[in-house]
Every structure is written in C-alpha cells, then in structure tokens.
Amino acid sequence: MEINGKTRLLGLLGDPVQHTLSPLIHNTLSDILGINEVYVPFHTHKEGLADAVKGAFELNILGMNATVPHKNEIMASLVDIDEGAAAIGAVNTLVRTANGYKGYNTDMMGLSRELESYGVELDSKRVIILGAGGAARAVAYMCMNKGADKVYILNRTIEKAQTIAEDMNGHFGRETMTAMRLGDYGQLLQENVDDKFVVFQSTSIGLAPNNEAVVIDDPHFYDRVSVGIDLIYNPFETKFMKLCRQAGALAYNGLRMLLYQGIIAYELWNDISISEDVADIVYDRLLQSIRE
Ligand code: NDP
Incomplete structure (x- = not known):
C-alpha cells in the first residue's frame, strides 16, 4: 500500500511488543478492504504511557491497542470507557473521539x-x-x-x-x-x-x-x-x-479470540462491519504465521 498524505496511523502500546500479531491482523485488513491505514507497534514504558496517549491524540492517530502491562493503567488516560471494559477493569482498544480516546475491551x-x-x-x-x-x-x-x-x-x-x-x-x-x-x-x-x-x-x-x-x-x-x-x-x-x-x-x-478482538477493534476504529469471508482470510494468515 502506498503511504501518502491521507494515510491514517493505528498502533499498539505495550512492553514488550516484539511478538505481537496485531500488525499482521490490521495491515491485512487495510490491504483487503483498501483502507489507507497503517498499524505499527509502539514499544512504550509505563512511565511514559500517559504522555504516549496524549501525544497519539495530538498526532491524529485514529486508534490504538494496549497490551501487557498497560491494560489497566491506560484507563486513567481515557475520556470515556465502555461499560464492559470498566467492569472488567481492563482496556485493550482505544477509539478516537472528539476530545480524547474511549476505551473498550475487545478481548472479551x-x-x-x-x-x-x-x-x-x-x-x-x-x-x-x-x-x-x-x-x-x-x-x-x-x-x-x-x-x-x-x-x-x-x-x-x-x-x-x-x-x-x-x-x-x-x-x-x-x-x-x-x-x-x-x-x-x-x-x-x-x-x-x-x-x-x-x-x-x-x-x-x-x-x-x-x-x-x-x-x-x-x-x-x-x-x-x-x-x-x-x-x-x-x-x-x-x-x-x-x-x-x-x-x-x-x-x-484461542486463535479466533485473537482474530476477533482485532477485527472488532478495526470495526470500531472505522465504524464498519467486517464480513466472515474477510475474517477467514485474516485467520488463514494468522494460522500461517504461527506455524512458521
Ligand atoms: P496472567 O499472567 O494474568 O494470569 C496467569 C494465570 O495462570 C493465573 O491465573 C495464574 O495463577 C495461572 N498460572 C500460571 N502458572 C501457574 C501454575 N504453575 N500453576 C497454576 N496456575 C498457574 O495471564 P493472562 O490472564 O493475561 O493470560 C492467560 C493466558 O491466556 C495466556 O496463556 C495468554 O496467552 C492467553 N490469552 C489469550 C488471548 C487470546 O486472544 N487468545 C488473550 C489474552 C490472553 P496465579 O494467579 O495463582 O498466579
């Protein structure tokens, strides 16, 4: 995909992030759906987490995932939290709103x-x-x-x-x-x-x-x-x-749980609904990657 002036950024906040399969899920979705977005891992230490969320908003980043060890602490940096995520006490997906990010738990x-x-x-x-x-x-x-x-x-x-x-x-x-x-x-x-x-x-x-x-x-x-x-x-x-x-x-x-937490995050970021045919293509790529 060509990165140009209209490209939007998505990313993952975590420590470590090297093993993540999330870029594979989201960049495959952008490819298949022809959406001009790029997903990258951001290795973020807990001391800088609040600044990272603030900075992401200023940089016009559309949405992010949070992984270990940030799923609880990140809640303090959000402007709103979905009811399920609040009850679970963990957020793994940040969705951009007019004045900050809203947190969801797409693992659940x-x-x-x-x-x-x-x-x-x-x-x-x-x-x-x-x-x-x-x-x-x-x-x-x-x-x-x-x-x-x-x-x-x-x-x-x-x-x-x-x-x-x-x-x-x-x-x-x-x-x-x-x-x-x-x-x-x-x-x-x-x-x-x-x-x-x-x-x-x-x-x-x-x-x-x-x-x-x-x-x-x-x-x-x-x-x-x-x-x-x-x-x-x-x-x-x-x-x-x-x-x-x-x-x-x-x-x-749990591979379909991993798949669907990503699919649902992508649906929330883009306000779209993703078909099972597309989900199956991403699933095959995940399968291939864990078998390599
Ligand atoms: P945590 O570290 O928060 O919890 C680990 C759990 O395993 C605790 O209940 C712990 O018990 C128990 N445990 C660890 N070692 C032992 C042991 N030797 N004997 C008995 N119990 C033990 O991990 P998570 O909850 O984040 O993740 C749990 C699993 O779920 C992981 O394998 C992870 O990969 C998987 N996962 C999969 C996802 C998916 O998308 N498919 C998403 C998230 C997680 P205790 O409290 O006593 O220490």
Missing part, C-alpha cells in the same frame, strides 16, 4: 464472537473458568453477560478468584460466580454430579514451549466437560484440548 468481545462462530451457547449453562489472571476477568464478564447459570472460577491463588467473583456478582447483581482453589475441582464435580460444564482454560499453563503441561491432569475431570475452550493458541492444539477431545468433548483454541 472477541471471545464472545469466537463462541458464536462455533455455536457455543452459555445461556443457562454451568461454566468453569480455570485461572484468575487478566484474561480470566474478561472471560468471567462474558459468561455473566451471556447468562450462564453458574460460574465457578478456580485458581491457584484463591484470593484473585475471589476478587473476580465478588466484582462480577456485584456488577451483575446476582450470586452466579463462586471462587474455589484449583485443587478443589473434585468437590465441585461432586456438588454438580449430573452436570457437564463449558470449561475455559485461561491460565498460562500449556503455552509453548511447555506444550505437554496442563492445569488439571485427571481424566475424571474431562469426563465432565461438554466444551473446552483454551485461550492459548500456540500450540494450536494444547494438552488441555487433547484431554477434552479424548473424553468426547468439543475443544477449541
């Missing part, structure tokens, strides 16, 4: 669109979330928002799971979420002896190069899974997914 929206693409419904379902880090907060909000009947959040550090459960129960005004220690999953299965669960694997266990690691390695657990969604996409099939499939459950990875 992307995971939601991934589930829709696979036909996975959460309404009235029993859900288990493994992990209580940043990504788990987005998963928790989405499960509550989609009307799950019961959501159990299990984490090695129970306090982090408790905080998420309290925050989400408070925000939605119902006691749907329960926090438990990771090791107490047996008790949870006994308490719900007739139920199967939709399980989100949102710990970092199993991420390459530790491909054979898994958060729970007990076949009895997997017998009770109806659908397993691992947020990890590298490796493409995690040990968690293999154990789900061996037990007869459906299993999906």
